[in-house]
Amino acid sequence: MDYRKFENQYVIRLDRGEEIAESLKFVAEKEKIKLAYLTGIGAAGKVTAGVFDTKEKVFKGHTWEGDLEIVSIGGNINTMNGETYAHFHISAADEQGNVFGGHLQEAVISGTGELVLTEINGTVDRKFDEETGLNLFEF
Template identity: 30%
Template sequence: MQAHPLRLYPGDDLRAAIENVLQKDKLRAAFVIQGIGSLSVAQLRFAGAEHPTEIRGDLEILTVAGSVSPDGAHLHMSIADARGQVFGGHVARGCKVRTTAELLLALLPAHAFFREPDPHTGFAELVIREVS
């Protein structure tokens, strides 16, 4: 496992930036262990919803975590608005960094992650393989 700190800048798309780390380094598996920072726009898909909900304003990232594969990321995030109201859900593209986002990724060069249809859930779920 290799620790990979990542700092994002105003206007960066949180999910796209995380996914780009694997593409840039030609890696096949990583976990986002934690993240903090701020957003001006959040795109969160709430449990059971088909589409993300857009939330705008001065938003604080409380937590962000998940898995990343060449097929894409499966990330969950909790945010708080300027009144302290907390929202959480699945991270979609379009989460725009307001001032900064500071993330810690764990790169797993000995593994490969894939998303494949799971007959039990009906969704494309994580498949983990060791690579040599």
């Protein structure tokens, strides 16, 4: 991984074998980023993503492996109980052009990842919500 900061934006290159969420959390902690949003593209060899079942209050994920193009990745970094909290969604395409995705659990770069993390001046924490089972923004 390598990255450069330009004003409030971090342009990040992820390399083969690096995991996206883990790498972004590392950058956020190193740079003391408390609030930011993410956009990016790239190539992955493994993606685990899915949906949160709001009735059962559990995450239901799927894993795809092979040559996958990251069509888009987006989300945010903020805090929960003073700790870095990352929340990302991903869309990826296989060799046949089938696109799948959802809430990102894991994505391992196979070629490269080209990401832009834009820092926002401020802090937004999260708090667990019993009704939904989700960690929601708390202002």
